[in-house]
Structures are given as C-alpha cells and as structure tokens.
Amino acid sequence: MDTFSILRNHNLRRTACREGILKVMMTSGKALSESEIRSHLMGNFDRTTFYRSFKTMEDSGILHKIVVDDRMVRYGLSEAVTGKSSHPHFYCTTCHSVFCLDQSLVAPQLPSGFSTDDLEMIVKGVCKKCNA
Amino acid sequence: MDTFSILRNHNLRRTACREGILKVMMTSGKALSESEIRSHLMGNFDRTTFYRSFKTMEDSGILHKIVVDDRMVRYGLSEAVTGKSSHPHFYCTTCHSVFCLDQSLVAPQLPSGFSTDDLEMIVKGVCKKCNA
DNA sequence: TCCATTAATGCAACAAATTTGTATTTGCAA
C-alpha cells in the first residue's frame, strides 16, 4: 500500500511530512522514535510537526505508540497498514531496536471488581542480529 | 520487615530519605510516583535525592520501576520485600492508582534467534473501587 | 484552473520530569 492511499483511506490530507514518516517506517520494518524519523528525513520538518503528525495518524489508526520506557517512545505501523492486531513488542537491549511481535495478548486474571480496557506488553532481551 | 533491616540486608546505608520512602510505600500498598512520595514526606528532601534513592534501591532489588506511560512512572516494593516475583501491573484510568498483580507473566513466542531477559505488562482498566 | 475554506506547518515560548556537577554533610567501620 502506498502512502497516498493510506492517508486517503483514513481521510487525512496528503502532506510531505506524513508521507515522509510513512515511507521511512515502511522501509525500516521496525518501530521508530521521533528523533530517528527526523534524522532519516534530514531535518526537513519541525519537531512540533512530527509530534502533531504522530498524534493525527495515531488517532486515525495508522500508527500506534509504543512506550518502551519513560524517555523511550516509538511509533509502529498499525493494523490498518500491516494487518496485525493488538500485539506485544520486543525491545533489544543491545541495539535498542523495537519490533512488533505477531502473537496476540492474553489478559492476566484480575482481582474481582476490576475490568480491563487495554493490554500492553514489552519483552526485553536481545534480537537475532545482536545474538549472532 | 522494618526499613532498617531491608536496607541493611541489601548493604545500603540507613538514611532518612530511604527510610522515609520505604515507610510511605509499605503503608500505601500501591505503587507511587516521586511526587506522591515527596508530598507524603512533606517536602523534607530534594527531588534529586529521591531520584538517586530510587535508582539505588532499584539496583539493589528493593524497588521496581513501573512505566505506566511516558510521563507516568511509579515505583513499587519488590520481591525482596513483598515476596512477590515478576508480575504484571494494573493501572486504573479513573483514579490513576497502580497495583502490582499477583499473577506471573508468560513470555510470548519469539522469532528464532531472539532471547528474553525481562517481561513487562501493564493492564489498563478500572479498579474495584472506581467500578463500584 | 482558480478560489475559499480549513487544516497543517514553523517558530518561539513554555513545561514537566529527570539528570549532572559540585560543594557540603552524614553514615559507619575501624
């Protein structure tokens, strides 16, 4: 799917910043941070614009935000683009890459009276490349 | 277990700040943020000192850091104090409380070549009190 | 194609959470 179709299918205007973000993310195959995306785009856009673009595309279901740690936030392409549903993430403690995993998430047993809205899981370890 | 023993068992010096943090946490039964702990201790210590104390006690296994979201970090008493092992956490989106859950965590299937060091899960929802 | 409308962007300022440097104080072992 091309960046133009992705944006149009979600009723978002086609802008250079949004298309740049999507292109970088589709190429990398990993979840990326604001600063990583900005450096790939050679500083063509303001930081504010990236943050507003992330928010817009997250609200539209194109991206999802992954909080690896405070001070480490990444964005990944969502179901609408990749076909994957809610899933755990893997953080490599060596190369700091973040990958979306294919599994689905299972809620743990909760105390009585508690209800669940959302589940998030981060697996920390070492990726294939760094283990080699 | 008293705060003195906890610190001594982990080869940490007994200081007013560390004992204050532990006392507040043992009383509350929930995971607390730096500002919550600071307000319980009536501003007796500098914020820097709290952050350095958290780090020291986390490194020693007395506390664990819970990242609910970027911009929302809490600390909980660890296994060494409570007897609980690695566990998921629950965040109430209504009252913003964070609870350590009793279940244990199961790692999802990883791609070949990947290895796991640590697992973190946050369940977001509504707690018993807020559901009532 | 041209235009009006409305959304997107850039820029400056702001803000909160956390970290770092350093001089001073304190815990504790000898």
Next chain:
DNA sequence: TTGCAAATACAAATTTGTTGCATTAATGGA
C-alpha cells in the same frame, strides 16, 4: 572518635513533549 566513602542539597542543564499564533498549503467546488 575519626577518616573516608557515600549521600545529600542546590543550581543548572537536558530531554521530551506541548501550546499559541501567524503563515502556508491541500483540497473540493465554482
């Protein structure tokens, strides 16, 4: 009791993200 390493306070810096506002650009319809 004393010496020394560790802990603390305070100021300043960093990191990450947000907000207000004037300017620019995308898009649908004339």
